[in-house]
Amino acid sequence: MAADPTLSLADFAAALPPFGRLIGIDLGTKTIGLALSDGRRSIASPLETIRRTKFTADADRLLAIVAEHEVAGLVIGLPLNMDGSEGPRVQATRAFARNLAGRQQMPMTYWDERLSTAAVTRTLLEADTSRARRGELVDKMAAAYILQGFLDRMAHPIRRD
Numbered sequence: 001m002a003a004d005p006t007l008s009l010a011d012f013a014a015a016l017p018p019f020g021r022l023i024g025i026d027l028g029t030k031t032i033g034l035a036l037s038d039g040r041r042s043i044a045s046p047l048e049t050i051r052r053t054k055f056t057a058d059a060d061r062l063l064a065i066v067a068e069h070e071v072a073g074l075v076i077g078l079p080l081n082m083d084g085s086e087g088p089r090v091q092a093t094r095a096f097a098r099n100l101a102g103r104q105q106m107p108m109t110y111w112d113e114r115l116s117t118a119a120v121t122r123t124l125l126e127a128d129t130s131r132a133r134r135g136e137l138v139d140k141m142a143a144a145y146i147l148q149g150f151l152d153r154m155a156h157p158i159r160r161d
Contacts, residue, residue, distance in 0.1 A: 004094060005101030005108060012073060012109035013154060020072025023047070023065070024147025026113065026139055027077060027093050032058060033139030035147040036069055041154065044147035046140035055096070059103055066106065073106055077113030077146040111150040113142070 007015060016022075019039045026033035032050040037043065050061050066074075076097055079089040097108055 004098070006076070006097055007107055007109050009109060009153070012107050015107040016072050021069055022073050022075055022147060022151070023062075023069070023071050024111075024143040024150065025062075025074060025076045026143040026146055027079075027096055028052070028139060029089075029092075031139045032062065033141070033143035034062070034065060035140060035144035036071075037147060037151060041151050044144045044151055046144045049139045055099055059100055062100070063104060066104070071106070074100075074108040075111050075147050075150045076108060077143070078110040079113055082114060109150075111146050111153075113146045 006012075020041075021039055022037040022041060024035040024037070024044055026035075030052055032052060034047040034050065035044045036047040037045075048065065050058060052058050065071075076093060078093055079087075081087050093110075097110075101108065
């Protein structure tokens, strides 16, 4: 099996240029939710939901969006189990990242996505969003939730004194 192509938080930050957008990815079995940061990497906004078909078509669409928005790096939501263990969805996410790394050289990292979909769904329910509209929004909003968590962490690193 190929080595994991993703970087640690510190290595990812070091590999990025001073300014440049990031894309957050919520990788589902049927869809891929995408979010985009601003160039200063402070705000994440929902961007698009890709309907999954085959890896090649999914990767082509993702990389076209990356090029269109001049993205500097990818933050991929890692769907850990609530106890922190890794299940089949984590394995699928890692495989997607490995395959994607074979098609581009952009820095990639993972961000724990536990509860992101639940938090977004709760917000949409509180806003009295219809079931159909929730279905349209939840993946890209979950990607924004993941990316915003990552951006906040990068802006406020934990100091170990």
